[in-house]
Amino acid sequence: MNRVALKMLFGDAAKLLGLVFGMAFSTLLISQQASMFIGVMQRTANLITEIREPNIWVMDPAIEQIDAVRPMRDTELGRVRGVPGVAWAVPFFKGQAVVTTETGGLQSSFVYGLDDVTLIGLPPEIILGDRESLRRPDAIAIDEAGYKKLWPTQPLTLGQTLELNDRRAVVVAILRTAPPFQTQPLIYTRYSQALVFTNNGRNQLSFVLARSAPDADPAAVAQAIEERTGLKAVTSDAFRWETMMYFLRHTGIPVNFGTVTLLGVIVGIAVVGLTFHMFVIENLKQYAALKAMGLTNGRLIGMVLLQATIVGAIGYAIGLGLTSVFFEAVTSNPTSFFRGFYLPWQVAVGVGLLATAIMLLSAIVSLRRVLVIDPAIVFRG
Amino acid sequence: MLKLAREITQASTAPNLAVRCRGIVKEFGSGETRIRVLHGIDLDIETGSMTYIVGPSGCGKTTLISVIAGILSAEEGEVELFGTRLGALSAARLAQFRAETIGFIFQQFNLLPALTAAENASVPLLVNGASESRALRKARELLAAVGLEQHMDKFPAELSGGQQQRVAIARALVHEPRLVISDEPTASLDAQAGQQAMELLRQHALRPDRAVIVVTHDNRIFHFADRIARMSDGRITGIELPPFTEGH
Numbered sequence: 167m168n169r170v171a172l173k174m175l176f177g178d179a180a181k182l183l184g185l186v187f188g189m190a191f192s193t194l195l196i197s198q199q200a201s202m203f204i205g206v207m208q209r210t211a212n213l214i215t216e217i218r219e220p221n222i223w224v225m226d227p228a229i230e231q232i233d234a235v236r237p238m239r240d241t242e243l244g245r246v247r248g249v250p251g252v253a254w255a256v257p258f259f260k261g262q263a264v265v266t267t268e269t270g271g272l273q274s275s276f277v278y279g280l281d282d283v284t285l286i287g288l289p290p291e292i293i294l295g296d297r298e299s300l301r302r303p304d305a306i307a308i309d310e311a312g313y314k315k316l317w318p319t320q321p322l323t324l325g326q327t328l329e330l331n332d333r334r335a336v337v338v339a340i341l342r343t344a345p346p347f348q349t350q351p352l353i354y355t356r357y358s359q360a361l362v363f364t365n366n367g368r369n370q371l372s373f374v375l376a377r378s379a380p381d382a383d384p385a386a387v388a389q390a391i392e393e394r395t396g397l398k399a400v401t402s403d404a405f406r407w408e409t410m411m412y413f414l415r416h417t418g419i420p421v422n423f424g425t426v427t428l429l430g431v432i433v434g435i436a437v438v439g440l441t442f443h444m445f446v447i448e449n450l451k452q453y454a455a456l457k458a459m460g461l462t463n464g465r466l467i468g469m470v471l472l473q474a475t476i477v478g479a480i481g482y483a484i485g486l487g488l489t490s491v492f493f494e495a496v497t498s499n500p501t502s503f504f505r506g507f508y509l510p511w512q513v514a515v516g517v518g519l520l521a522t523a524i525m526l527l528s529a530i531v532s533l534r535r536v537l538v539i540d541p542a543i544v545f546r547g
Numbered sequence: 548m549l550k551l552a553r554e555i556t557q558a559s560t561a562p563n564l565a566v567r568c569r570g571i572v573k574e575f576g577s578g579e580t581r582i583r584v585l586h587g588i589d590l591d592i593e594t595g596s597m598t599y600i601v602g603p604s605g606c607g608k609t610t611l612i613s614v615i616a617g618i619l620s621a622e623e624g625e626v627e628l629f630g631t632r633l634g635a636l637s638a639a640r641l642a643q644f645r646a647e648t649i650g651f652i653f654q655q656f657n658l659l660p661a662l663t664a665a666e667n668a669s670v671p672l673l674v675n676g677a678s679e680s681r682a683l684r685k686a687r688e689l690l691a692a693v694g695l696e697q698h699m700d701k702f703p704a705e706l707s708g709g710q711q712q713r714v715a716i717a718r719a720l721v722h723e724p725r726l727v728i729s730d731e732p733t734a735s736l737d738a739q740a741g742q743q744a745m746e747l748l749r750q751h752a753l754r755p756d757r758a759v760i761v762v763t764h765d766n767r768i769f770h771f772a773d774r775i776a777r778m779s780d781g782r783i784t785g786i787e788l789p790p791f792t793e794g795h
Contacts, residue, residue: 167673169679173662177659452657456670458645458651460642460649460671462639464639542609542618542619
């Protein structure tokens with residue numbers, strides 16, 4: 167009878183199209199928005215994710231997330247280094263500066279100051295230039311997307327000069343970085359050079375990046391740093407989550423994405439549920455005839471569930487395919503605003519479960535009518 | 548247990564009795580709106596016979612065949628088909644019994660529009676668990692027997708009313724049921740197609756161990772019957788012989 171169920175489904179092309187379109191659109195809406203949401207949330211903490219060498223971040227106790235910086239005294243670095251269980255610790259500066267190009271381009275940018283000796287914190291993917299050139303006077307590395315913003319018509323070239331708060335800087339390396347939450351150029355330089363560019367004096371230490379000893383538990387070492395210094399110290403993972411949770415609590419991002427995602431679910435239930443219900447209602451007399459001929463309720467349930475499963479699977483596959491195509495299309499350009507966004511497998515699984523729930527709900531509501539139908543209606547003309 | 552079940556479901560029906568109804572009462576609605584549609588029907592239908600149930604609209608003909616088929620259950624009374632008491636069967640067993648024992652021809656044919664004629668005719672065998680290939684082979688044989696060799700792969704919408712009725716007849720007979728129940732089989736057909744349909748039904752459905760029940764208003768086909776049960780206001784008012792019985 168499964169083949170009969172499928173023929174009934176595929177025999178009504180208009181309804182089938184409506185059902186598949188509804189499920190595909192709903193899947194597209196939910197998976198695209200959920201992926202964008204996760205992408206945006208990950209962006210808020212991309213700097214932490216990208217700096218892989220340290221596993222502990224030390225900062226002023228008032229700091230809740232990475233974008234709100236309150237400088238510490240330079241001497242805090244030595245205190246952190248003195249805590250047992252700390253393998254090494256380096257300074258990290260995070261500030262902002264206005265960038266002016268020779269052609270008059272103007273941009274606000276993030277300036278990251280890396281330890282002069284180790285350059286820890288420099289993103290690993292250098293697409294032009296080299297790491298060691300950063301040791302030259304006025305040297306900076308810039309992210310590829312930032313370069314395209316400052317020199318939109320020019321190919322990637324080393325030696326470009328710009329002004330950072332009226333001080334000359336020379337591009338010695340171009341990096342491919344994980345995109346930040348705010349789309350401003352990212353400028354990496356030595357710590358001492360960063361203080362010059364940002365016109366700040368001493369005691370501008372934004373973070374201390376530390377690594378626990380190989381045999382030490384990072385969380386325990388972070389705890390020890392807090393106890394010994396009175397500063398806030400958290401593991402990289404914890405700081406990443408703290409940052410993302412801060413943006414979740416203090417911005418409208420979850421509400422915006424949540425609303426559209428909910429809309430996807432409603433569209434799914436409304437379009438798919440109603441269309442499937444209509445499909446079943448229009449076939450009620452056929453189900454009644456089959457019931458009169460001796461088909462049991464169990465096999466009727468099987469037929470309706472098979473129809474629902476097929477519709478759900480096709481719609482889900484198309485919707486998920488469209489989402490993949492969307493991300494493939496908009497992220498292919500490395501300087502695109504959407505770079506770094508992708509369809510996480512967890513979203514695909516989650517939306518799959520949601521699609522199953524939508525189809526099950528639609529099937530159950532419709533099944534009720536099939537199960538209570540009086541097969542005697544087939545005798546009533 | 549098996550013996551006990553047999554004792555429960557086997558009644559003292561005569562061996563040549565296909566249907567035995569005793570004191571069938573059927574009511575619809577509840578409370579003050581409750582209506583009694585069948586008032587203690589007694590009816591015997593023998594194997595090897597085609598029995599018509601006739602009467603004015605609303606007299607309870609359709610309700611009676613629904614009860615005989617086990618589609619509706621009676622408030623009072625007893626229905627036995629080939630010695631099996633329907634009231635003693637569970638819902639699942641009743642459905643299975645119906646699938647194996649009864650073939651239906653509906654007034655509106657009720658063919659599945661998405662299936663071809665052959666696929667439609669094979670449905671009762673599929674319901675009975677036959678393989679698709681066997682069901683289709685059997686359905687094609689029967690469609691050929693009712694003169695639809697050229698139309699087996701057509702959909703119902705591509706067939707005339709008479710051809711659809713032939714598909715419905717093939718569907719009713721494909722699983723070789725012992726009882727065929729036909730509701731107004733000629734209501735949607737012109738006179739000629741109606742005559743042909745009844746000829747086919749007599750030719751293919753009747754066997755010494757089988758029976759056919761036809762509910763109809765159409766007195767043009769009365770001569771195909773072996774017996775005519777007249778109904779009025781939920782009661783059998785008389786059993787008659789048809790006007791012309793020659794040739795049957």
